[in-house]
Amino acid sequence: MKIPSSLDQLIDALRILPGVGPKSAQRMAYHLLQRNQSGAAALAHALADALTKLRHCQRCNTFTEFDLCELCADPARDKRQLCVVEMPTDLLRIEQTLAFKGCYFVLMGKLSPLDGVGPDDIHFDKLLARAQDGEVEEVILSTNFTVEGEATAHYLAELLRAQGLRVSRIARGLPSGGELEHVDSSTLAQALLERRSL
Amino acid sequence: MKIPSSLDQLIDALRILPGVGPKSAQRMAYHLLQRNQSGAAALAHALADALTKLRHCQRCNTFTEFDLCELCADPARDKRQLCVVEMPTDLLRIEQTLAFKGCYFVLMGKLSPLDGVGPDDIHFDKLLARAQDGEVEEVILSTNFTVEGEATAHYLAELLRAQGLRVSRIARGLPSGGELEHVDSSTLAQALLERRSL
Numbered sequence: 001m002k003i004p005s006s007l008d009q010l011i012d013a014l015r016i017l018p019g020v021g022p023k024s025a026q027r028m029a030y031h032l033l034q035r036n037q038s039g040a041a042a043l044a045h046a047l048a049d050a051l052t053k054l055r056h057c058q059r060c061n062t063f064t065e066f067d068l069c070e071l072c073a074d075p076a077r078d079k080r081q082l083c084v085v086e087m088p089t090d091l092l093r094i095e096q097t098l099a100f101k102g103c104y105f106v107l108m109g110k111l112s113p114l115d116g117v118g119p120d121d122i123h124f125d126k127l128l129a130r131a132q133d134g135e136v137e138e139v140i141l142s143t144n145f146t147v148e149g150e151a152t153a154h155y156l157a158e159l160l161r162a163q164g165l166r167v168s169r170i171a172r173g174l175p176s177g178g179e180l181e182h183v184d185s186s187t188l189a190q191a192l193l194e195r196r197s198l
Numbered sequence: 199m200k201i202p203s204s205l206d207q208l209i210d211a212l213r214i215l216p217g218v219g220p221k222s223a224q225r226m227a228y229h230l231l232q233r234n235q236s237g238a239a240a241l242a243h244a245l246a247d248a249l250t251k252l253r254h255c256q257r258c259n260t261f262t263e264f265d266l267c268e269l270c271a272d273p274a275r276d277k278r279q280l281c282v283v284e285m286p287t288d289l290l291r292i293e294q295t296l297a298f299k300g301c302y303f304v305l306m307g308k309l310s311p312l313d314g315v316g317p318d319d320i321h322f323d324k325l326l327a328r329a330q331d332g333e334v335e336e337v338i339l340s341t342n343f344t345v346e347g348e349a350t351a352h353y354l355a356e357l358l359r360a361q362g363l364r365v366s367r368i369a370r371g372l373p374s375g376g377e378l379e380h381v382d383s384s385t386l387a388q389a390l391l392e393r394r395s396l
Contacts, residue, residue, distance in 0.1 A: 003286065004263045006244070006251040013244035016237035017215075018229045019222065030285060031216045032245070033252060033261060034306050039214035044245035046204070046211035047230070047238050053204040054231060063231060065202045087228060088201065108232050 007033070061126060062088045062106040071095075071104060078102040079135040084127065084156065085142050086110050086149060094142065102140075105130055110148040111155055122152075124159060131165055138166045145172050205231070259324060260286045260304040269293075269302060276300040277333040282325065282354065283340050284308050284347060292340065300338075303328055308346040309353055320350075322357060329363055336364045343370050 002008075007029060014025040032040040056062070057069035064070070071077060071091075081102025085091050091104050109122050131139050139160050143149035153169055160167045173191040174183050183191075200206075205227060212223040230238035254260070255267035262268070269275060269289075279300025283289050289302050307320050329337050337358050341347035351367055358365045371389040372381050381389075 002268065003290065004252060004261055006248045006263060007261050010244040010248040013237070013241040014215075016230070016234050016241060017226050019225075024217065026287060027217075028215050029248070030287075030306075032214070033248060036214050037249060039211070040245050040249055043211040043214060044242045044249070046208040047242035047245075050204045050208040050227070050231060051235060051238055051242070054202060063202055063205050065204060070200065089224060089228075092201065108228075 056108075057106075059130060060104050060106055061108060061123070062091060062104070076101075080137040081140060082131055082136045082138070083140045083142050086144060086152070090142065090144075103136075107143070107152070110143060110146075111152040112148045119155065124156065127156070128159065128163065131160060132163060136165070138168060140168050140170065142170045254306075255304075257328060258302050258304055259306060259321070259328075260289060260302070274299075278335040279338060280329055280334045280336070281338045281340050284342060284350070288340065288342075301334075305341070305350070308341060308344075309350045310346045317353065322354070325354070326357065326361065329358060330361060334363065336366060338366050338368065340368045 010032075011022075011025045011029045014020055014028050015022065017025075020028070032043075053065045054063045055065075057064045057072055058067050059072040060069060062069050062071075066073075078101045081100075082105055083091075083094065083100060083102055084105045084107060085094065086107050086109065088106055088108075091106055094100050094104075105127050107122055107127070109117060111117060111119065111122065130136070139156075141153040141156055143152045143156075157167045157169070172187070172194060174180070174187065180188060208230075209220075209223045209227045212218055212226050213220065215223075218226070230241075251263045252261045253263075255262045255270055256265050257270040258267060260267050260269075264271075276299045279298075280303055281289075281292065281298060281300055282303045282305065283292065284305050284307065286304055286306075289304055292298050292302075303325050305320055305325070307315060309315060309317065309320065328334070337354075339351040339354055341350045341354075355365045355367070370385070370392060372378070372385065378386060
């Protein structure tokens with residue numbers, strides 16, 4: 001007894017999704033076919049549509065349906081500050097704070113030697129060209145404070161400083177309203193090391 | 199700053215997958231677009247293909263690309279025994295044991311009042327018609343020993359016995375090679391209750 005090949009191929013195709021193994025792929029396939037055929041058709045359409053329409057913003061590298069994304073096309077943004085983030089979600093998160101009026105560059109990834117992601121895979125050349133447009137005065141590295149995010153920030157700092165650019169890193173420390181008693185040791189240790197003079 | 203609508207729609211569409219919330223859907227969308235566009239295209243194609251080609255076997259209700267599935271079309275199978283399972287995976291699992299030579303019926307689900315799945319959603323009428331073809335002598339209920347699987351088995355037993363059919367349930371008990379010391383209490387208690395006379 002073999003399972004029908006189109007079912008087999010669907011299960012295989014679902015396994016490319018991150019975090020989806022053989023068992024979940026099977027469960028997803030049966031769920032789609034048995035309980036949500038219209039959802040499956042919508043997913044197929046959304047995938048094809050996104051693949052056709054989405055590209056990278058020529059300036060900031062985020063996903064957009066046009067040459068320039070909404071933010072890069074906005075003349076009111078401060079061209080002197082360039083905030084570098086890992087993913088579009090990070091950009092949206094910073095925008096939600098309403099605390100930053102400059103421009104962004106989205107790396108669409110991070111250095112991650114263990115996953116085989118090196119400097120060539122992240123298109124740092126596009127960032128270098130962007131940072132050297134003559135208007136940018138400061139590059140604010142806002143990658144995550146994970147091992148990979150930190151490595152990416154260090155690598156980029158070297159690269160950008162070598163071009164004579166001013167480079168900064170968002171602050172690490174206790175959260176607003178945070179209590180020493182409840183913060184993890186690593187954050188507390190770093191907050192002590194990176195203390196600010198008043 | 200809004201995210202492009204085709205990206206938004208893709209994230210929405212991915213959320214129909216079981217076990218996928220807003221965060222994973224976002225992660226999946228970025229992964230597909232940034233790291234695996236060919237995989238995404240293959241997934242879109244596999245979905246459309248499966249939706250077009252797959253249908254339910256007219257006799258056993260499993261997924262097939264033809265009117266009858268491979269097993270139902272096989273004249274060598276014993277027509278007197280009908281094994282009822284919840285999903286196609288269960289059928290494949292039983293086939294792997296090489297211990298059953300009869301026919302199957304795949305419910306494609308189970309009674310699950312909490313999820314709003316009642317007798318009308320499971321197409322028990324198709325099973326009833328199948329079991330009353332004149333050749334079936336025994337219906338072997340092989341739904342899972344979960345709460346829903348047990349409820350389904352009890353419901354079906356009533357229904358099928360009322361039609362004068364012989365109904366049995368696969369055995370529950372200790373696994374082969376299992377030791378009393380290591381088996382869970384519920385299984386052990388049931389194994390005592392359902393002891394066989396020798």
